[in-house]
Amino acid sequence: MTLRLFSTLGREARPFSTVVPGTVRMYVCGVTPYDVTHLGHAFSYVQFDTLRRYLLSIGYDVKYVQNVTDIDDDMIMVSKRQGGRPIPEIRDENLALLQHDLDRLNVLRPSANPFATGHIPQIIETTAKLIEGGFAYEVDGDVFFEVSKFERYGALNGVGPEELASRENPESKREHKKRGPLDFLLWQVTEPGEPSWESPWGPGRPGWSIECTAMSVAHLGEQIDIHGGGRDLVYPHHENEIAQAECVTGRSPFCGFWMHNGMVQLDGVKMSKSLGNLVLARDLMKQVEPDHLRLYLLSTHYRADADYREGALEAVTARFGRLRSAVVAEAPALPGPGAELVRGGFASAMDDDFNVPLALESLDQAATRILAGSAHDGEQLALAAALATLGFRFAGAAGPAA
Ligand SMILES: [Zn+2]
Numbered sequence: 442m443t444l445r446l447f448s449t450l451g452r453e454a455r456p457f458s459t460v461v462p463g464t465v466r467m468y469v470c471g472v473t474p475y476d477v478t479h480l481g482h483a484f485s486y487v488q489f490d491t492l493r494r495y496l497l498s499i500g501y502d503v504k505y506v507q508n509v510t511d512i513d514d515d516m517i518m519v520s521k522r523q524g525g526r527p528i529p530e531i532r533d534e535n536l537a538l539l540q541h542d543l544d545r546l547n548v549l550r551p552s553a554n555p556f557a558t559g560h561i562p563q564i565i566e567t568t569a570k571l572i573e574g575g576f577a578y579e580v581d582g583d584v585f586f587e588v589s590k591f592e593r594y595g596a597l598n599g600v601g602p603e604e605l606a607s608r609e610n611p612e613s614k615r616e617h618k619k620r621g622p623l624d625f626l627l628w629q630v631t632e633p634g635e636p637s638w639e640s641p642w643g644p645g646r647p648g649w650s651i652e653c654t655a656m657s658v659a660h661l662g663e664q665i666d667i668h669g670g671g672r673d674l675v676y677p678h679h680e681n682e683i684a685q686a687e688c689v690t691g692r693s694p695f696c697g698f699w700m701h702n703g704m705v706q707l708d709g710v711k712m713s714k715s716l717g718n719l720v721l722a723r724d725l726m727k728q729v730e731p732d733h734l735r736l737y738l739l740s741t742h743y744r745a746d747a748d749y750r751e752g753a754l755e756a757v758t759a760r761f762g763r764l765r766s767a768v769v770a771e772a773p774a775l776p777g778p779g780a781e782l783v784r785g786g787f788a789s790a791m792d793d794d795f796n797v798p799l800a801l802e803s804l805d806q807a808a809t810r811i812l813a814g815s816a817h818d819g820e821q822l823a824l825a826a827a828l829a830t831l832g833f834r835f836a837g838a839a840g841p842a843a
Contacts, residue, residue, distance in 0.1 A: 444499065444792045446667075447744065449675060449699040450597050450683075454794045457698065459666045465496050465503045466661040468696075470653060470670035470678070471554070473510040474535035475519040480749060481671070481705040481712050482539070483546060483722040487735055488702050488743040488797075489669045490548040491832055494839075495791055498830045506660045507551040508653060509536065511558050512646055517635055528636060532556075542722045544841045545731040546738075547832050553660045557652040561638045564647045564655040567689050568627045568640075576688040580618040582630040582643040588623040591684040597699060598676050605676060612649055612677050625681055627651045650681035654689070657682075663690040665697070672701040672744075703746040712749070720749055729754050732833050733761045739797045739831060760805050765835045767808035768825045772816065779817030783807045787827040797831065804828065 444457040459465055469489045472478055489505075496503050510516075511532045520528050557564075568584055571577035576590045588594050588602065595601050606622045614626055626648035631637040637644040657665055663686070670679065679699065686695035704711050707718045725734050737757050741747040786803030790796045807824045810816040828836035 445794055446698050446700065447794045448697070449679075449701050450694070450696075452599060455698075459501070460664050460697065463500070463502060465501045465667060466665040467493065467496075467503060467505045467667040467669065468653070468657045468661060468665055469505070469507045469551075469668075470674055471507040471509050472535075472539060473513055473515050474532045474539065475515045476535065476714060477719065477721060478535070478539045478542065479705075479712055479714075479719040479721055480725070480747075483542065483734075484705045484738050484741070484747055485669075485671055485702045486543055486548050487546055487738045487832070489700075491739060491797060492667075492669075492700075492743075492795055493549060494830050494832050495795070504552045504661060505549070506553045506555065506657065508656050509554060509556045510649070510652065511556045512636060513557075513649055521634075525634075529558075538723075542726070545726055546722065546735055547731065547834050547838060548841060549832075549839070550841050555656045555660060557647060557656070558636075560652065560655050560659060561647070563659050564651050565628070565638075565640050567651060567655045567658070567685065568647075570689050571627065571685065574688060576684075577627055578620065579642050582628075582645055583615055583618055583626060584628040584642055584648075585619055585624040586627055586681065586684060587620055588625070588684065589621050591688055593687070593693075594623065594680060594684050597680050597683055605680070608676060610677050612681070623677075625650065625677060627685075650678050651685060653678070653682050654685040658686065658690065663692050664695060667698045667700055668696040669700045669702070672703060675699075675701055700743070702743045703741070706746055706748045708750055709748060725754065729758075732765075732835050733757070735832060736761050736764070736801075740801065742798050743795060760801070763805060763808040763812065764824075764828060764833075767811040767821065768828065768836050770811055770821070772811050772814050772821070774811075774814075774816050774818045774820065777817040778819065780819030780823040782817070783820050783823035783827060787823075787830075800827070800831070 445454045446457050447454040493503050493505050516528050520526050577584055577586050595605055612625050628645050630645050637646055683695050687693045712718055737754055787800050790800035807820050811821050825836045829838040832838045
């Protein structure tokens with residue numbers, strides 16, 4: 442069986458392939474480091490880390506880029522609220538906390554972790570090219586992408602422009618200047634006191650989505666294989682990224698596989714800063730070991746919503762114990778080929794749209810056999826290898842800086 446992955450664009454699972462044979466170019470939208478990061482971030486980054494590890498295990502070279510949105514409305518708001526505290530200070534403080542959490546969860550560090558503010562020249566160049574190509578227009582220092590110029594707009598969401606225009610759009614701003622309701626800012630005039638950069642359209646700062654286009658092209662080239670992020674980014678952010686990238690490079694598709702993780706809920710309600718119902722990974726790691734939390738996070742399929750409730754961590758305690766004991770147990774094995782059985786069950790689940798929960802089930806069965814002394818030769822080693830691929834430290838997985 443070969444790996445099949447579900448892409449949001451087209452809404453189907455297809456055999457995985459890459460633009461450059463043997464190399465996966467993967468971009469995952471990173472954080473806006475204006476506040477604490479919560480279990481939802483941990484869920485997303487552990488899932489994509491595990492996908493990356495699986496791709497490495499089946500022989501791909503993986504370039505994994507994850508950006509940092511260090512200039513936007515939220516960063517500016519927090520800076521003002523904290524009496525004009527410099528944004529880089531707020532960014533560095535929150536990123537250090539996130540990095541500490543992700544390191545403990547054994548998430549591999551990205552191949553590149555670019556900052557938006559480190560790519561202003563590329564953002565300006567991309568914006569200028571879009572104007573030149575007739576895809577964008579300037580109004581008194583603001584530059585908008587003109588959505589009607591890109592006929593595939595809406596394809597990622599699988600709906601037309603009218604339907605999209607009726608949806609809530611966190612990027613919508615300066616409506617009175619726009620030619621069309623879906624047009625979005627590539628470059629914006631700053632308010633007094635806000636950080637700004639010189640540009641051909643006067644001092645200003647980037648829009649949101651343009652930074653991901655500038656950074657993915659700068660670090661991975663004009664076409665990529667996997668773009669990851671939370672499902673809440675499908676509109677408008679990722680729809681905008683496709684429009685920008687395909688218009689500026691003239692190449693389609695910008696990305697082969699759009700992979701979106703589900704949201705993390707607390708007692709059935711989406712976890713979000715605005716609702717104040719945040720659960721933090723660092724708090725859960727005071728109760729259980731990081732590998733235990735990782736197992737909990739991987740027990741939900743990446744496309745499903747994870748519902749965190751009281752007792753959720755305890756629900757995987759027995760399995761965690763079995764898997765860990767089975768790796769180190771000095772149990773007798775029956776003669777006969779056992780490794781193939783474990784590897785086969787693991788691979789067929791993973792190749793079926795990265796079905797980690799199913800893979801864990803088959804590994805748990807192997808662990809049970811090992812502990813009962815009814816496993817066959819090679820099962821224990823194969824179990825440890827599969828658990829290492831899933832990123833568990835207890836099974837010898839490579840550490841974050843590897
Ligand atoms: Zn992004």
